[in-house]
Amino acid sequence: MSELDARPGANGRTPLDRTPEWAALGKHRSELGELHLRELFAADPERGRRYTLQVGDLHVDYAKHLVTDRTLDLLRALAEATDVAGLRDAMFRGEKINTTEDRAVLHTALRAPRDAVIEVDGENVVPAVHAVLDKMGVFAEKVRSGEWTGHTGKRIRTVVNIGIGGSDLGPAMAYEVLRSYTARDLDVRFVSNVDGADLHEAVRDLDAAETLFIVASKTFTTIETITNATSARDWLLTGLRAGTDAVAKHFVALSTNAEGVADFGIDVANMFEFWDWVGGRYSYDSAIGLSLMIAIGPEQFREMLDGFHLVDEHFRTAPPEQNVPLLLGLLGVWYGAFFDAQAHAVLPYSHYLSKFTAYLQQLDMESNGKSVDRDGNPVGWQTGPVVWGTPGTNGQHAYYQLLHQGTKVIPADFIGFAEPVADLLPGLVAQHDLLLANFFAQTQALAFGKTPEEVAAEGVPAELVPHKTFKGNHPTTTVLAGSLTPSVLGQLVALYEHKVFVQGAIWNIDSFDQWGVELGKVLAKRIEPVLLTGEGTEALDSSTAELVARYRALRGR
Numbered sequence: 001m002s003e004l005d006a007r008p009g010a011n012g013r014t015p016l017d018r019t020p021e022w023a024a025l026g027k028h029r030s031e032l033g034e035l036h037l038r039e040l041f042a043a044d045p046e047r048g049r050r051y052t053l054q055v056g057d058l059h060v061d062y063a064k065h066l067v068t069d070r071t072l073d074l075l076r077a078l079a080e081a082t083d084v085a086g087l088r089d090a091m092f093r094g095e096k097i098n099t100t101e102d103r104a105v106l107h108t109a110l111r112a113p114r115d116a117v118i119e120v121d122g123e124n125v126v127p128a129v130h131a132v133l134d135k136m137g138v139f140a141e142k143v144r145s146g147e148w149t150g151h152t153g154k155r156i157r158t159v160v161n162i163g164i165g166g167s168d169l170g171p172a173m174a175y176e177v178l179r180s181y182t183a184r185d186l187d188v189r190f191v192s193n194v195d196g197a198d199l200h201e202a203v204r205d206l207d208a209a210e211t212l213f214i215v216a217s218k219t220f221t222t223i224e225t226i227t228n229a230t231s232a233r234d235w236l237l238t239g240l241r242a243g244t245d246a247v248a249k250h251f252v253a254l255s256t257n258a259e260g261v262a263d264f265g266i267d268v269a270n271m272f273e274f275w276d277w278v279g280g281r282y283s284y285d286s287a288i289g290l291s292l293m294i295a296i297g298p299e300q301f302r303e304m305l306d307g308f309h310l311v312d313e314h315f316r317t318a319p320p321e322q323n324v325p326l327l328l329g330l331l332g333v334w335y336g337a338f339f340d341a342q343a344h345a346v347l348p349y350s351h352y353l354s355k356f357t358a359y360l361q362q363l364d365m366e367s368n369g370k371s372v373d374r375d376g377n378p379v380g381w382q383t384g385p386v387v388w389g390t391p392g393t394n395g396q397h398a399y400y401q402l403l404h405q406g407t408k409v410i411p412a413d414f415i416g417f418a419e420p421v422a423d424l425l426p427g428l429v430a431q432h433d434l435l436l437a438n439f440f441a442q443t444q445a446l447a448f449g450k451t452p453e454e455v456a457a458e459g460v461p462a463e464l465v466p467h468k469t470f471k472g473n474h475p476t477t478t479v480l481a482g483s484l485t486p487s488v489l490g491q492l493v494a495l496y497e498h499k500v501f502v503q504g505a506i507w508n509i510d511s512f513d514q515w516g517v518e519l520g521k522v523l524a525k526r527i528e529p530v531l532l533t534g535e536g537t538e539a540l541d542s543s544t545a546e547l548v549a550r551y552r553a554l555r556g557r
């Protein structure tokens, strides 16, 4: 027996790379060899029609992937062997599948209908979810209508969300995505960075009397957020020339930590609650979405939640052959394991999705950037990829060169919408066909490329032929929807949430903890006083000690 064979299986599981299903996939991969998408399409004229799925408003084309029917069968066999469905059902039932934190994972309860019953520790959590949504709705309407006024009686014109990570990226992304649905007389801004420049730029042109701060922090201990919130409070009180009694009309909190909120000086009556079974990166459809709800209104927020729920139900009930999150998760596992793909690009063809990939970075990389399995054993296979990307047309004139002719395998998702957003200036609507033509052209070029023969036939000099050849065979998924509505946004986000879930389940890692962010926080706390006093440099490594000394010298200390 080899050392690898002797590795204990997590939760009694055979290590993934020791399963017959994994071995079958490896063998199949060798058999496929250098098979080209050109051949796959030539062999099956129906491929474009057969390799598509529909979930809600999302039409998902996976024909341009390096897979055959046999690959898909083998991948689904892997999902069965690793009991993805079992873990999924346990998640939906409210079991504590986040084992390292001993927590349930129930973001799906945040969008469950009012009459659903989902229990954690024997208690139905759905009524509390809806009570908070209702409270958010009342508050959002008061701010939108001007009924909620600041300390001096002026109506609120700007909402500033202060949060970081999951308490920032979700609402900030969704606010951008749904801009055409937002109230035009109300501005919403987002402050996350502990670099004071972030808050400075956000408030420099604001009137304190018309500004509402939303302090968003699940734990209410995150140093960046508490620091920014404290500075914002100072700015407010200075601007108003008022005492701390003014805080109540200008600060609300979104948190699971009522004590922390009260300690900060925010009235807990102005706190919107959520729960430890909502992960930060899965939280923007909880109270964390308050800034978004104020911007788009409770009704559109509800529509977004319904979009999430639609995909939750699809993931929970659709058979494996039609299950879109399962398919997308499996494709990622396939490329990571058998093509050594290290990265995954998400390339939206919509200006409004400009922050979507940044949001997905946390969702995916904080969830699946793990190297031990659920029992703490090192994993012997690739886990989460580097997720990156920006809106596609801009990328075409920047980094697409590497996608087309570089040496790396980078599967990519292309996301586009048939309709331009509703309130686009009429003159700009005509540009939409050009946008979509690019959207379709790029996946075509990536898949099929251009052979040396084709290049030579155009009369290109022989020495330039290699430079102008496109080998193609770059895998892509295309997600096409009618238009970018709140529901479609919810559907898209839930699709990625569950894709990430599928991959974590197969890789046998805990996708819901994030211990990897802790060490840096502890070290920063240790280093901060050294920067001020210069005492304690001897405890630092020689590189950091030199850098700290240089910093202090530059600051004149």
Ligand SMILES: O=P(O)(O)OC[C@H]1O[C@](O)(CO)[C@@H](O)[C@@H]1O
Residues within 6 Å of the ligand: 164, 165, 166, 167, 216, 217, 218, 219, 220, 221, 222, 225, 280, 281, 366, 514, 517
């Ligand atoms: O909402 P909080 O508790 O301030 O945390 C913000 C973010 O910080 C993290 O804990 C990482 O440090 C994320 O998981 C989380 O989304």
